[in-house]
Amino acid sequence: xxxxxxxxxxxxRAALLLIVCLAARAASAIQDGLLPNGNFxxxxxxxxxxxTRVMGRNAIPHWEISGxxxxxxxxxxxxxxxxxxxxxAYAVRLGNEASIQQRxxxxxxxxxxxxxxxxxxxxxxxxxNVTVAPESDVLPIQTVYTSSGWDSYSWAFxxxxxxxxxxxxxxxxxxxxxxxxLIDLFAIKTMPTPRSSKNNMLKNGxxxxxxxxxxxxxxxxxxxxxxxxDYSPLAPWMVLSSTKSVKYVDAPHHAVPHxxxxxxxxxGMETALVQNVATVPGQLYRLQFSAGDAGNGCVGSMTVQAYxxxxxxxxxxxxxxxGGHTRGVLDFAAVADQTRVVFVSMGYIMKPDGTLxxxxxDDVSLVSTRNHPARRLLL
Ligand SMILES: *[C@@H]1O[C@H](CO)[C@@H](O)[C@H](O)[C@H]1NC(C)=O
Ligand SMILES: *[C@@H]1O[C@H](CO)[C@@H](O)[C@H](O)[C@H]1NC(C)=O
Numbered sequence: 391x392x393x394x395x396x397x398x399x400x401x402x403r404a405a406l407l408l409i410v411c412l413a414a415r416a417a418s419a420i421q422d423g424l425l426p427n428g429n430f431x432x433x434x435x436x437x438x439x440x441x442t443r444v445m446g447r448n449a450i451p452h453w454e455i456s457g458x459x460x461x462x463x464x465x466x467x468x469x470x471x472x473x474x475x476x477x478x479a480y481a482v483r484l485g486n487e488a489s490i491q492q493r494x495x496x497x498x499x500x501x502x503x504x505x506x507x508x509x510x511x512x513x514x515x516x517x518x519n520v521t522v523a524p525e526s527d528v529l530p531i532q533t534v535y536t537s538s539g540w541d542s543y544s545w546a547f548x549x550x551x552x553x554x555x556x557x558x559x560x561x562x563x564x565x566x567x568x569x570x571x572l573i574d575l576f577a578i579k580t581m582p583t584p585r586s587s588k589n590n591m592l593k594n595g596x597x598x599x600x601x602x603x604x605x606x607x608x609x610x611x612x613x614x615x616x617x618x619x620d621y622s623p624l625a626p627w628m629v630l631s632s633t634k635s636v637k638y639v640d641a642p643h644h645a646v647p648h649x650x651x652x653x654x655x656x657x658g659m660e661t662a663l664v665q666n667v668a669t670v671p672g673q674l675y676r677l678q679f680s681a682g683d684a685g686n687g688c689v690g691s692m693t694v695q696a697y698x699x700x701x702x703x704x705x706x707x708x709x710x711x712x713g714g715h716t717r718g719v720l721d722f723a724a725v726a727d728q729t730r731v732v733f734v735s736m737g738y739i740m741k742p743d744g745t746l747x748x749x750x751x752d753d754v755s756l757v758s759t760r761n762h763p764a765r766r767l768l769l
Contacts, residue, residue: 419497419552420578422602426492427452428506428576430480434461442466442483450482453492458485458567468511473572474539476507477606481574483511484518486567489559494522494578496549501581503546503601503623504556505611509539512569521557522547525621528561529614530633531571540574542611544601544638546581546621577602584626591667591675592731593626595754596649600624603640603651610639610654615661624653631661639750645685645713648753654684655694655735655748663733667756669699669724677722677731679754681705682715688747693736698722698756699729704736707749711741715750721759731756 430450438449442460450461460483464475475481482490496502508531510516516531525547532541547554560570579602584593594600601611601623613624615631622628629636634657639646646652653663669675681694689711695704701722707715722729735748 420494422579423577424604425452425494425556425576425578429478429574430461430482431478433480444482450490453490455488455490457488458570459483459488459490460485460568462572468568471511473511474509475572476509476538476540476574477604478574481572483568483572484558484560484570486563486570487560488570489557490573491555491557492576493553493555496552496554497580498549498552501546501548501621501625503544503579503581505542505544505575505577505579505602505604505623506558506573507540507542507575507607509541509572511572512564512566516571517561518543518571518573519557519559519561520545521559522549522554524550527614527616527620532633538609540609542575542604542607542609543635544611544613544623546601546623546625548621575604575607577604581623581625589755589757591669591756591758592665592754594624594665595756597624597627597638597651597653597752597754598649600638600651603638605642608643610637610644612636613638613653627653627663627665629661630664631657634658634661636661636663639684639686643686644750645683646752647680647682647715647750652680652684652750652752654686654688654750655733656746658735658738658746658748661734663751665731666728667731669727669729670758671724671726673724674759675722675724675729675756676759677720677754677756679705679718679733680715680750680752681707681718682750682752683707683709683711683713684747684750685711685713686747687711687741688739689741690739691737692739692749694718694749694751695734695736696720697730697732697734699725709739709749715752 432451434449612635705718
């Protein structure tokens with residue numbers, strides 16, 4: 391072989407080495423699903439426990455704690471109250487000002503959503519402060535959306551580096567230092583870049599891209615309200631409210647009008663599900679969507695109201711709580727170069743067990759109707 395042909399295998403070898411290195415790098419970033427010991431089933435050593443209180447900073451495998459943190463087994467009581475554990479045999483309770491954290495290997499610049507379960511214990515208005523620097527948000531833990539006592543929450547961030555630290559902190563100061571939310575089941579999901587398509591100016595119009603839902607949890611995942619400059623786990627949809635959430639539901643446990651995921655508007659008129667979209671002033675558009683029920687026993691008269699520019703439409707739906715949906719249509723003329731599409735549930739509905747519920751919204755599309763007959767009628 392001559393010199394010239396030797397160069398090719400060398401180049402191949404180099405390319406192969408590069409691929410191996412890239413693969414190793416990709417493999418070191420965290421996978422979607424449960425975080426390492428995200429369900430706290432790996433227990434601290436007995437020597438690190440005083441009763442239920444965890445003593446050592448690094449006693450819980452894969453986590454680091456500070457303050458009054460308890461390791462709670464299922465069946466554990468506080469007074470007469472049974473402390474609920476959502477999955478497996480163990481959960482963690484964060485007392486006053488306590489926090490728990492884990493370092494995550496991530497891809498710099500990528501966006502991630504975190505899903506976790508939490509339950510309120512003794513204080514009335516418990517909160518959790520979730521941080522991946524520089525993002526930090528205080529989520530209200532209300533536990534009014536499931537009868538199990540647990541809700542799952544979601545939160546999103548953009549990775550500022552290749553290793554970030556997830557911190558969950560109870561900012562509460564209750565009289566009893568042990569009082570505070572129980573937490574369990576932490577998962578992560580890499581968020582894709584939302585894209586619009588030829589048939590839909592909205593991105594993620596079918597709500598298929600959203601926070602991780604554990605296959606064995608039946609209660610969906612709450613998407614809490616956020617500031618407009620926060621990252622949304624349901625991007626580019628945002629939840630606007632002072633304290634109330636929407637619920638992200640999956641087809642294995644709910645009636646979903648289209649695809650595998652939908653949004654249940656569980657907080658009535660206090661919460662708006664919105665997306666901003668670029669439009670041309672004066673141009674006509676048609677918004678279409680499904681409104682129905684999640685097949686989760688939420689019975690009653692429901693109304694979804696949609697708004698865009700100066701237009702609005704009310705879509706009534708009579709729910710038997712067994713699933714089903716109807717289609718809503720809103721034709722409107724844009725008045726600005728950006729239009730906000732808004733969905734609101736116009737009523738408050740409760741299941742027989744006292745938990746809040748509401749209509750589902752799904753399969754939302756927005757198209758320009760330049761050639762639509764409606765334009766001729768309006769002009
Ligand atoms: C365990 O907790 C009890 C009650 O708070 C305390 O009196 C005791 O000193 C603690 N034991 C250890 C080894 O820290
Ligand atoms: C939330 O936690 C972060 C990180 O621990 C902290 O910097 C921030 O001040 C906390 N916010 C509140 C409102 O407690």
